[in-house]
Every structure is written in structure tokens, then in C-alpha cells.
Amino acid sequence: MKPYTQxxxxxxxxxxxxxxxxxxxxxxxxxxxxxxRGKPGKAQLDLVSxxxxxxxxxxxxxxxxxxxxxxxxxxxxxxxxxxxxxxxxCKPEQVFVGGNSSLQLMxxxxxxxxxxxxxxxxxxxxxEETVKxxxxxxxxxxxxxxxxxxxxxxxTIPMTPQGPDMNAVEEAVKDPAVxxxxxxxxxxxxxxxxxxxxxxxxxxALSPAAPDFTILWDNAYCVHEFEGDYVPFPDILxxxxxxxxxxxxxxxxSTSKITLxxxxxxxxxxxxxxxxxxxxxxVPQIISFDKVNQQRHVxxxxxxxxxxxxxxxxxxIMAPKFRAVVDTLDREIAPLExxxxxxxxxxxxxxxxxxxxxxxxxxxxxxxxxxxxxxxGATFPYGKDPQDSNIRIAPSLPPVEELEQAIAVxxxxxxxxxxxxxxx
Amino acid sequence: MKPYTQxxxxxxxxxxxxxxxxxxxxxxxxxxxxxxRGKPGKAQLDLVSxxxxxxxxxxxxxxxxxxxxxxxxxxxxxxxxxxxxxxxxCKPEQVFVGGNSSLQLMxxxxxxxxxxxxxxxxxxxxxEETVKxxxxxxxxxxxxxxxxxxxxxxxTIPMTPQGPDMNAVEEAVKDPAVxxxxxxxxxxxxxxxxxxxxxxxxxxALSPAAPDFTILWDNAYCVHEFEGDYVPFPDILxxxxxxxxxxxxxxxxSTSKITLxxxxxxxxxxxxxxxxxxxxxxVPQIISFDKVNQQRHVxxxxxxxxxxxxxxxxxxIMAPKFRAVVDTLDREIAPLExxxxxxxxxxxxxxxxxxxxxxxxxxxxxxxxxxxxxxxGATFPYGKDPQDSNIRIAPSLPPVEELEQAIAVxxxxxxxxxxxxxxx
Numbered sequence: 001m002k003p004y005t006q007x008x009x010x011x012x013x014x015x016x017x018x019x020x021x022x023x024x025x026x027x028x029x030x031x032x033x034x035x036x037r038g039k040p041g042k043a044q045l046d047l048v049s050x051x052x053x054x055x056x057x058x059x060x061x062x063x064x065x066x067x068x069x070x071x072x073x074x075x076x077x078x079x080x081x082x083x084x085x086x087x088x089x090c091k092p093e094q095v096f097v098g099g100n101s102s103l104q105l106m107x108x109x110x111x112x113x114x115x116x117x118x119x120x121x122x123x124x125x126x127x128e129e130t131v132k133x134x135x136x137x138x139x140x141x142x143x144x145x146x147x148x149x150x151x152x153x154x155x156t157i158p159m160t161p162q163g164p165d166m167n168a169v170e171e172a173v174k175d176p177a178v179x180x181x182x183x184x185x186x187x188x189x190x191x192x193x194x195x196x197x198x199x200x201x202x203x204x205a206l207s208p209a210a211p212d213f214t215i216l217w218d219n220a221y222c223v224h225e226f227e228g229d230y231v232p233f234p235d236i237l238x239x240x241x242x243x244x245x246x247x248x249x250x251x252x253x254s255t256s257k258i259t260l261x262x263x264x265x266x267x268x269x270x271x272x273x274x275x276x277x278x279x280x281x282x283v284p285q286i287i288s289f290d291k292v293n294q295q296r297h298v299x300x301x302x303x304x305x306x307x308x309x310x311x312x313x314x315x316x317i318m319a320p321k322f323r324a325v326v327d328t329l330d331r332e333i334a335p336l337e338x339x340x341x342x343x344x345x346x347x348x349x350x351x352x353x354x355x356x357x358x359x360x361x362x363x364x365x366x367x368x369x370x371x372x373x374x375x376x377g378a379t380f381p382y383g384k385d386p387q388d389s390n391i392r393i394a395p396s397l398p399p400v401e402e403l404e405q406a407i408a409v410x411x412x413x414x415x416x417x418x419x420x421x422x423x424x
Numbered sequence: 425m426k427p428y429t430q431x432x433x434x435x436x437x438x439x440x441x442x443x444x445x446x447x448x449x450x451x452x453x454x455x456x457x458x459x460x461r462g463k464p465g466k467a468q469l470d471l472v473s474x475x476x477x478x479x480x481x482x483x484x485x486x487x488x489x490x491x492x493x494x495x496x497x498x499x500x501x502x503x504x505x506x507x508x509x510x511x512x513x514c515k516p517e518q519v520f521v522g523g524n525s526s527l528q529l530m531x532x533x534x535x536x537x538x539x540x541x542x543x544x545x546x547x548x549x550x551x552e553e554t555v556k557x558x559x560x561x562x563x564x565x566x567x568x569x570x571x572x573x574x575x576x577x578x579x580t581i582p583m584t585p586q587g588p589d590m591n592a593v594e595e596a597v598k599d600p601a602v603x604x605x606x607x608x609x610x611x612x613x614x615x616x617x618x619x620x621x622x623x624x625x626x627x628x629a630l631s632p633a634a635p636d637f638t639i640l641w642d643n644a645y646c647v648h649e650f651e652g653d654y655v656p657f658p659d660i661l662x663x664x665x666x667x668x669x670x671x672x673x674x675x676x677x678s679t680s681k682i683t684l685x686x687x688x689x690x691x692x693x694x695x696x697x698x699x700x701x702x703x704x705x706x707v708p709q710i711i712s713f714d715k716v717n718q719q720r721h722v723x724x725x726x727x728x729x730x731x732x733x734x735x736x737x738x739x740x741i742m743a744p745k746f747r748a749v750v751d752t753l754d755r756e757i758a759p760l761e762x763x764x765x766x767x768x769x770x771x772x773x774x775x776x777x778x779x780x781x782x783x784x785x786x787x788x789x790x791x792x793x794x795x796x797x798x799x800x801g802a803t804f805p806y807g808k809d810p811q812d813s814n815i816r817i818a819p820s821l822p823p824v825e826e827l828e829q830a831i832a833v834x835x836x837x838x839x840x841x842x843x844x845x846x847x848x
Contacts, residue, residue, distance in 0.1 A: 037495070045485075045493045052716075055476040061469075069469045071461065071685040099523050100714040107709040114539055115550070115574065126539070126550045145708045150539065261495040263716035284569045285531040290524040290714065292476075292687035 031370035038348035138379030154381035163195030192344025455794035462772035562803030578805035587619030616768025
């Protein structure tokens, strides 16, 4: 196989005609495969079935003297705060444990900034002329959407192999309308990049013009290696504190991809001053989150070491899926030089950059052949990829056999789109 | 015992001196009793311990073809929507099942109105000059607080034995700045009043000036009889529909006082047009609420009849507590003519109206003697009872023995406050 750019027009036409036949045959299979979202597969859910056998004895309902079944203890069960603090390497008194969704905690944080302002806000953000928000891209579509629905102006920050381009970030925060940034510091969504120590240090050392500039640090994949050993990460809270801005960051995490996506436990962590302020805004909203499920998770996960042991079991399920995707790309696509991709060691995605102008077409073809992918452009603000190039592949949900079919379809579509672009 | 108003100054002084001795003796006991919040007691929590034995077999995780452990199905597990629809006498497709807190669903509804507007809003409420909100009082402090923190102007609507004074409501809604009303239609908090059919009919027939006027219908105690048989209630959704304004009401309910306060399931119900709109605003906030707990509740509660059977067990625990309170008041206070109170057959509270100007003093004395009560004034907008009269008694938490002590303390304090007011 030669690189497509080195093919003659005639060779491209011939190749395209061959692929069209293949495409028709694939379509005829009537496939219905999904690589759209970072949804764990059934085998992963079955890993934690014994979670529900807990909480049977009366003493299981009592945690540190608190009856977890009743109202109260808004910040969460102390044992759950301790567990998350150990995982995030921060202090239990910096942790607020919520319900089953970290996305909800993030949305609510932005909503509170909008309706009431954050700790250092001169006014609620709904009273600001303009609010701008930094979006390292490619990034997580649901993050971008939250800041979009509140009418913020989204600013694309390029991603580098070390994380967000910190020169661009440092320049951007000179604008007092810039109020914050989305970050996924470990196995970033979708690139699977781990922010370098230098990137994290510079992030914590930011000196923004806005007094209420806030880093929303979504540590979604903090213990989510599927290849190799656990990779430690610095505690962003203490780094910000050391740099003199302890209130500049709010960190998020959850057990959605440790125990169960639909019924896990989420948390946020921040300075105690921030926590006191945010709790004062939380009091009118909720009496307490589900502490029974918090306690169930405390009994089940026990501590960080035990949690990491569980993650090894997830890794055993996830690794073959990622290998199936990346090996196929290496074999089928690499020689054609029509795309590049990351080879992540953790997280939930493979990020692929197709030949500019071909991402949408590739995914339209995939859809036609029964393979659902994350919409093209989704990884950029407003769902618009200026290059029409980035494609997020989510290999976690389908079993390996289905995944192999899906990625085969994807390769055919990617090739067809590239040939169409080059001219056939 | 004679009515206090018929006592001479000397008799009052003598009585007061006697009560002071009693108060000192009570204080010396070093009590620590709580009648502040509608918090179920331990015996009630223990009623449902077998809730946690469910969800053991693989088929328990699958509800109508949906794996409840994974992401998705934002409106809730269909079986849970069906269960709440049966309890509320509405349609499953009108029900959204959320997390563990109906307060959170109410707060979020008001927050969404503020940030984005409701279905018929000309603009988000944060862009309105003034938003006014009707608060039937005495009412639920947490309701009032939600609308207070968004800066709405709270308007007191008097409560009558039939529910909110509908003449006052009909007059108030002529003002286009009036955007809504809080209602607890069955066993109102704190009066324990069931809105009459006439009140409910007039509520549904309102013709407000604001196109987005919304009734927040908190059916918190819809199946919460502790005396006598289940009292049916009309479906407010279909009444509003028949009256031509199907989108004017959003109803809320939860199992917080059916199963567990900290780990129950909450829902809201509204027209399908409203639901579609509210869900479009929910999409950026959360992927799905805890469907495992929803399914656990479906398996546990089964249907309305089975739920009502469980409520009979709650009633057996609650009734003696309410009797202890009301019988003591009848015996100790009624002859003195210094207060009046409701004798509810359901709900969580006894609402007492003390001699005007004595509620705060009564509760300050209670606190001194180690009995915590809901703060005086809490049942009115901004926590200010213009009469300083209404006191909310929450008898559910303490065991009967403790409750008897607490109510004895309360009676002494109420009498002392009345005597101080009359002059001693």
C-alpha cells in the first residue's frame, strides 16, 4: 500500500471503486454498532455486581456515628470524603461528595457562578457583559456544552502532547472577561494525553486578570490506566495554594467508570474557603445527596490500593479493545498517510485526526453502514472543528468481536472520504 | 385552670414563679431533644431494611430491556415512571424520575427558569426587572428559601382551612410580575391541611397575566396518612389541561418519607410539552440519575396498593407521636386559651399558633432547656412571621418517651412566654 497522496488519479479511482464494493457488502450486513460514547461494556458492569450485596447488616448503615439512611451531612459521609481524598491526594475536608454524576456537579458549579457568582466574583456572571471560557481542543463535548448553554464565549486553546498550550492560556487570561478553563489533566478526553508536570505547574501559577477565574479540573480518569502501572499525578489543590491562589481550582472525579456509570458516586474538591462558599449556595438546593450509596462505595472500594486493584480488572477488559482499534489503524491506515492518532494508555478514547475536510464525510459513511460514532466536530467548541479533521473513537462499549467489525467499517469509510477529497 | 387572660396580675405572677421553678428543674436534666425538622425516626428507617437485599440477581439490573447500571434513559426507568404515575394518578409519559431529592428538582426548576426561562417565558427570569412569587403561609421554609435566593419578591398568601386564600391568589396573578406559587396540596407543611376540591379547581382555573406563571405543586405527603384511610386527591395535571393551561403546573413527589430520606427517589410530573422543554435543559446537566436506585424502588414498592400498605406501617409509628403532642396540648394548653393548633391526620407537622408576639420567646426558652425546634418565623417568607405566632412542631424524629419530655418542656415555655406577654 502506498500513501494516497502518491497515487495517480487512475489509481485512486480504482481504489475507490474497490472500496465502494466493500462498503456495499458491509452495508448489506445490516450492522448496528456503537462507538459514540465512553460507555463501559457489560463485562465491566458485571465486575462490580457484589456491590449490591453490601449494606445488609444494621451496622452497615452507620458510618462514623451517622445514620446514612436519614437526612443530613450535606458534604457527604466522612468516610467517603476520606476515600476520595486519598485517591485525589488532597485533604478530606476539601472534598464534597455528591450524587451519581460529576457532570451534574460541574454544571451546578457553572450555574451557581451564573446565578450568584463564585467566591471572588464581583457580581453574578449573568450580570457580566461578556463571559469568555477557555476550551482546550480537542476536548470533551459535554464540558463545552455546559459553558455554551450559559451563553459564554468559547475560546479554543490548542492541545499539545503536554496538555493545553500554556503560552496561549497565559496570554488569554490577561483578558478580565476570561473566567475559566476546562481541563482533563489525566488521559484527556479525547486525546488521552497526561498533562506534563510543567503544564500543571504553569496552570497553577496562572495570574488571571479576572479575580474569579476558575480552573474546572475534571480528573475523570485519575485511576483509569488500561496499560501499564498507575501513573501518579500532582495535587492541583496544593499547587494552586503554594502559588498563592488556593481558590482558583475546583477538581471533579467520580466512580462512574470505577463501579457503575449510572449509579456511582461523584465528588468535587477545592479549598476550604471555596467549599464553605459553595456549600452556602448548595444549602437551598438539597438536604443531602444519597449517603447510602456513598457508604456502599466506601465498603466496596475500601481505599486507593483496593480501588487500583479493581481498575486492573477493568484494564484487562479495556486493553484488548483499544488494541483492536489501534492495531487495525496501524495496519490499515498508517501506510496510507491519511490520518494520525494517539496510542493512549488510559482513559476511554482514541483521538484520530483525519485528512482535513474528511471527518464529517467519514462519519456520514459510517452511519450509512450502521456504525454510530461521536458526531464530527463534537470535540471542538460549538461542535465546529475548523479543520473538519478530529474523530473521537470510543471503543469501550462493544464486545471485541463487534468492535473489530466496527473499526473495519470505519477504516473503509475513512479511506473513501480521503479519496473523495483527493479526487477520484 | 383558667384562661390566662382571665387571671389577675397577682395570679399570673404566682403562676409564672411556679413555671420558673419547673423550667429550672427541666433545664437541670440537660436534655438534648429535637423537634426541628420532618425527619423520620429510626423505627421508620428500619421498616425498609430489606430494600438493600434486592438487586442481587442479574435480571434485577434489567428493566424493560434497559441495563439500569449504565448511562442513559435520562427521564428515568420506565417502570419507575409508571409507579409514580400510578401514585400521582397521572400518565407515565408525564413523569420524570430523578435522584434522591425532590427539593433538588424544585430548586433546579426555579434555577432553570432564572437562567433560561420556562416553556412560555418571553425571557430568562434573570432578565426580568422584578419576579414576584406567591407563598401561602404558614408554609415550608425550604420552598420560600429557593425563591428567595434567586431574588424574587415573596408575597404572603394567607392559608385558610381549605388551602391558600384563592381570592387573594386570583387577585395577585393579575400582576404580570407574579410568576408562580408554592403549593403543598395534601397535608400542607406545616398546617396539615388538605386543599379542598374547590381550592384545587380554582387553582387549575387561574388565568394569570404572566404567560409563564407556574404552580409548583409539591405533593410531598400524597400517601402520608397516619390516621384513617388513604384520602384520594384530584390529578392537578389533568385539571390544568381541562382548564386550558396544561403547562401551568409542575408536580413533585418523592419516596423520602416512604422508604428513606437520604436514599429515596424523587420525581416531577408535568405536561409532555413541559417535560420535553425541561429535558432539553436537563441534557447538559446530567447523563442520567441513579437508575439502580430507581429500579430498587420499583422492585420494593411494586405498586400503589403495596406502597399504601407500607404507609400503614409508618402510620403505626407516627400516630402515637402525633397523639402525644396533640393530647398534651389539649390537656395542658387548651384551657389556658393561649394557643390554637391543627389536629392533622397526615403529613409531618403540627402547626401551632401561639399568642401573637410569643413564638420567638417560646422557642428561645425551649432552646435554653435543650429542646431544638424549627426557628420561629421559618414558616413565613424571609423567615419573618408578622405576628410572631406560628410554631412548627415536628414530632417524627424522637422516640415517644423523648417526645413526651420535649413537649412537656415546650408547654412550660409556651406558658411562660404568654405570661411574660400579659405581664407578670
